Amino acid sequence: MDIRVQEAPFDYGAESARFTDARADIGAVVTFCGIVRNDGGALQAMEIEHYPGMTERALTQIAEEAARRWSLAGCLIIHRYGRMEPGEKIMMVATAARHRADAFAAADFLMDYLKSRAPFWKKEFSGEGAEWVAAKDADEAALGRWG
Amino acid sequence: MTLDILYFAWLRERIGLPRETITTEAVTVADLVDELRLREERYALAFSDLSAVRVALDQDLAEFDAPLAGVREVAFFPPMTGG
Numbered sequence: 001m002d003i004r005v006q007e008a009p010f011d012y013g014a015e016s017a018r019f020t021d022a023r024a025d026i027g028a029v030v031t032f033c034g035i036v037r038n039d040g041g042a043l044q045a046m047e048i049e050h051y052p053g054m055t056e057r058a059l060t061q062i063a064e065e066a067a068r069r070w071s072l073a074g075c076l077i078i079h080r081y082g083r084m085e086p087g088e089k090i091m092m093v094a095t096a097a098r099h100r101a102d103a104f105a106a107a108d109f110l111m112d113y114l115k116s117r118a119p120f121w122k123k124e125f126s127g128e129g130a131e132w133v134a135a136k137d138a139d140e141a142a143l144g145r146w147g
Numbered sequence: 148m149t150l151d152i153l154y155f156a157w158l159r160e161r162i163g164l165p166r167e168t169i170t171t172e173a174v175t176v177a178d179l180v181d182e183l184r185l186r187e188e189r190y191a192l193a194f195s196d197l198s199a200v201r202v203a204l205d206q207d208l209a210e211f212d213a214p215l216a217g218v219r220e221v222a223f224f225p226p227m228t229g230g
Contacts, residue, residue: 034230048229049156051222054206079229091230111230117208119222120229121156132157135226 001067001075003059005050007082012089019076019094026073028100030107032093038086042126048090050081051119062113066095069109070102077110079120112142148172148215150179154193155224158200161193176202177211179221199225 004010012033020029036046063075074096084090093110097103114120122133153166173179180197183190194200202209203222215221 049159050229051153051155051203051206051224054203054222057206115230116227118229119155119203119224119227121225122228123156132225133228135228140226 001060001063002077003056003063004078005052005055005059006078006080009080009088010078010092012092015076015078015092016094019074019096023073023096025098026096027098028103029074029094029096030100030103032107032111034090034092036084036086036088036090042128043086043124044127045083045085045125046090047083047123047125047130048081049121049123050079054119055079055081058118059114062110062117065113066106066109070097070106071099072097072102072106075106075110077114079114079118081120109146112139112146115139116143150215150218151220152179152183153220153222155222157225158193158223162189171215173215175211175215176204176209176213176221179215180211194223201226 016031059077063077066075072095076094079091093107095103095106116135116139124131124133149168149170151166151168154162159165171179171182173182180194184194201224202211204213204218205220
């Protein structure tokens with residue numbers, strides 16, 4: 001289990017390769033990358049605040065829960081904080097398993113939980129000012145899928 | 148009891164500080180919130196709608212009726228928006 005909370009950018013390709021390479025014991029790797037999206041073209045930057053200490057603790061608990069539910073051979077979570085521009089990568093998760101069903105389900109679970117249970121808060125900056133991103137009811141409802 | 152209280156995101160902005168240490172006799176989180184609301188208008192505003200506020204006790208999510216006994220760090224923040 002590899003969990004990193006950092007301000008610096010990460011190399012999605014290199015991290016995915018390192019996670020996958022030289023593993024003969026796994027049959028499946030699923031990776032997901034979250035990117036700063038510029039919907040209407042007005043977004044200039046996004047700033048992510050987090051709760052140092054609790055963030056790492058929450059992500060570890062979420063990853064441990066995924067490892068209890070599915071048969072995983074590896075799990076990587078990288079999540080950035082600080083200021084990012086549209087197109088920059090915010091975070092990634094990768095899961096490895098013997099079979100793809102476990103890798104897909106675990107990655108899906110990790111994303112649902114870290115969206116609304118890991119202490120990160122997004123603020124969007126545009127020409128009109130800055131605004132905190134509101135949590136979506138759908139994100140909270142998504143947790144219900146996992147029982 | 149002495150508590151470190153942390154505020155994040157718009158709660159931090161509305162209250163105007165990221166953390167403070169207070170001495171309180173509050174028994175539960177809800178008691179503590181009531182106490183804070185009475186301090187100043189900015190606290191009353193920040194805590195005017197508790198459905199928009201989450202709380203963590205010693206870095207674990209908790210409910211507003213949770214007891215504070217033995218707790219050292221209380222954090223208030225809006226619903227999380229990671230990912």
